[in-house]
Amino acid sequence: MDFNNLITFLKELNKNNNKEWMDANRNWYREVRREFIVWLDGLNENLLNQYDEYYDTPGKKGVNRINNNLMFHPNRPVYKDHFGAGLDKKLNTGDFYIEIGIEESMFAGGLWRPDSKRLGSIRDAIDYNGEELVAILKKPSFKKTFGGLIEDVKLTRPPKGYTENHPHIDLLKHKTFAVMTKFNNELLFGGNFNEKVFDAYREMLPFRTYLNKAITV
Structure with missing residues (x-):
C-alpha cells in the first residue's frame, strides 16, 4: 500500500x-x-x-x-x-475499525451509542458478569493500547432497574462502549505496520467478543 x-x-x-x-x-x-x-x-x-x-x-x-x-x-x-474501513464487520455488531488520516490515524472498535435494545443487552451482560468486562478493561496491555472506554455520553443517574450501589454502576451509566487508539503516521512507514494492525486487533478482540456476545445471544 x-x-x-x-x-x-x-x-x-x-x-x-x-x-x-x-x-x-x-x-x-x-x-x-x-x-x-x-x-x-x-x-x-x-x-x-x-x-x-x-x-x-x-x-x-x-x-x-x-x-x-x-x-x-x-x-x-x-x-x-x-x-476508513471496518473489518470483522458482521451486521449489527461492533467491528474493528481502521482509519488513515492526514496527520494521524487510529484503530477503534466496539459500539458507538447503540440503540436502546442493544444497550439494554450490554447492561444485562454487565449486571450478570461485569467482572469479565472489568478484567478486560484493566488488563495492562489493553490499558496501554487503548486506555479505557471512550468517554462519550454517560448517564448522571443509574439506568432504570439499577441502583447507585451496583458494583459496576460506572460501566452501566455508559451509552457508548468503544475503545480507540490514535497514532502518528510515522508508524505507517515503519515496515511492519500490518503487524501493528494485527496486534491491535488481537488486543481488542476479547472486548469486542464480550459486547457482540451480549447483543446477539
Whole structure:
C-alpha cells in the first residue's frame, strides 16, 4: 500500500474540499481507493485464516464512503479527511475499525451509542458478569493500547432497574462502549505496520467478543 500517495491525496482534497476538485481528480481518487481496498483484502485474508470466528469482510465491503453525510451533518465538509474501513464487520455488531488520516490515524472498535435494545443487552451482560468486562478493561496491555472506554455520553443517574450501589454502576451509566487508539503516521512507514494492525486487533478482540456476545445471544 502506497500510504504516501494516499496521504498526499487527502491533503490535496482537504485544501480543495469540493465536488469540482474531486471530479477533476476522480482517477486519482479511484487509484488510491483501489489500493486501499487491495490492502484491506490482504488484512482480511490474514485475519480470516487466524481466527475461526472472524467474519469475512472483503475490502469493498469494509471500506467507508469518503463523502460526509450532509443530510444529517450539513455543516461538515463535502468529503472526509481520512480513509476508513471496518473489518470483522458482521451486521449489527461492533467491528474493528481502521482509519488513515492526514496527520494521524487510529484503530477503534466496539459500539458507538447503540440503540436502546442493544444497550439494554450490554447492561444485562454487565449486571450478570461485569467482572469479565472489568478484567478486560484493566488488563495492562489493553490499558496501554487503548486506555479505557471512550468517554462519550454517560448517564448522571443509574439506568432504570439499577441502583447507585451496583458494583459496576460506572460501566452501566455508559451509552457508548468503544475503545480507540490514535497514532502518528510515522508508524505507517515503519515496515511492519500490518503487524501493528494485527496486534491491535488481537488486543481488542476479547472486548469486542464480550459486547457482540451480549447483543446477539
